[in-house]
């Protein structure tokens with residue numbers, strides 16, 4: 097199968113008539129119709145084999161995750177998805193692998209109203225780069241810099257399961273049966289919190305999606321906003337599987353896990369938060385004093401020695 101047959105077969109589908117895509121896959125550029133009064137929001141995320149996923153991962157889950165981590169960035173900004181491009185390097189044409197990958201990718205594309213509008217396909221070590229385009233009304237994108245002293249800190253869903261699954265794959269933790277399947281699903285099939293992000297426009301003062309671990313990602317909000325925070329480690333929402341692990345491992349997964357793809361946001365105390373069917377948990381408070389203080393439920397300082405993920409940190 098040649099390059100163009102491959103694109104036609106796996107990556108070319110007509111976008112929905114109301115998607116605002118005037119030209120999609122097949123020409124030199126896609127042509128999109130902007131919504132009057134909206135701003136474009138654009139983000140890219142690359143997935144490299146061995147670094148972001150294991151070569152043994154189910155291709156359908158990889159297709160889902162490649163798009164999910166990108167949509168998560170749109171969610172963090174409160175954007176509505178409009179389309180995405182896919183740049184793909186493949187070592188060879190493996191039709192069964194491509195069919196699985198495309199199935200996972202299209203399922204999430206359709207569920208989130210985010211059509212594939214173009215891309216690039218080349219031979220090389222397996223590598224996926226997606227760029228998402230979204231929109232938000234002018235002045236309403238959720239950014240990292242708006243947290244103010246007195247705001248409460250909230251997180252969606254549960255944290256730490258993806259990291260727990262990674263530790264199982266690394267062989268440092270043993271988990272069996274349903275527990276392993278549940279955390280593995282969290283790692284391989286994250287749900288981008290798009291409806292929550294859009295519902296938080298005009299309510300959240302700052303937001304970020306959790307990709308590199310809570311400490312690091314909260315640190316980005318604090319730095320951008322010029323504030324500090326107090327974080328209650330015992331309040332962090334966790335699954336029953338994680339809650340059954342030793343306390344030190346729980347803290348490592350919760351505070352520095354990475355790959356959670358939940359939304360972390362700040363809102364004024366007492367703000368009415370939207371109910372979009374995703375659990376929201378208050379985990380701390382923004383303070384004027386710089387720095388991040390981690391405490392337990394009794395208010396005692398917690399020494400953790402952990403930090404967020406950095407690809408180039410030694």
Ligand code: ADP
Pocket residue numbers: 103107108120121122123124125182183184212213214215216217
């Ligand atoms: P060009 O040479 O003009 O850059 P290409 O030959 O790379 O165009 O691609 C042909 C068409 O297929 C373009 O519309 C491009 O956006 C699309 N395309 C290429 N690879 C992919 C892919 N992996 N997924 C979706 N669309 C793709």
Ligand code: MG
Pocket residue numbers: 215216217
């Ligand atoms: Mg090209």
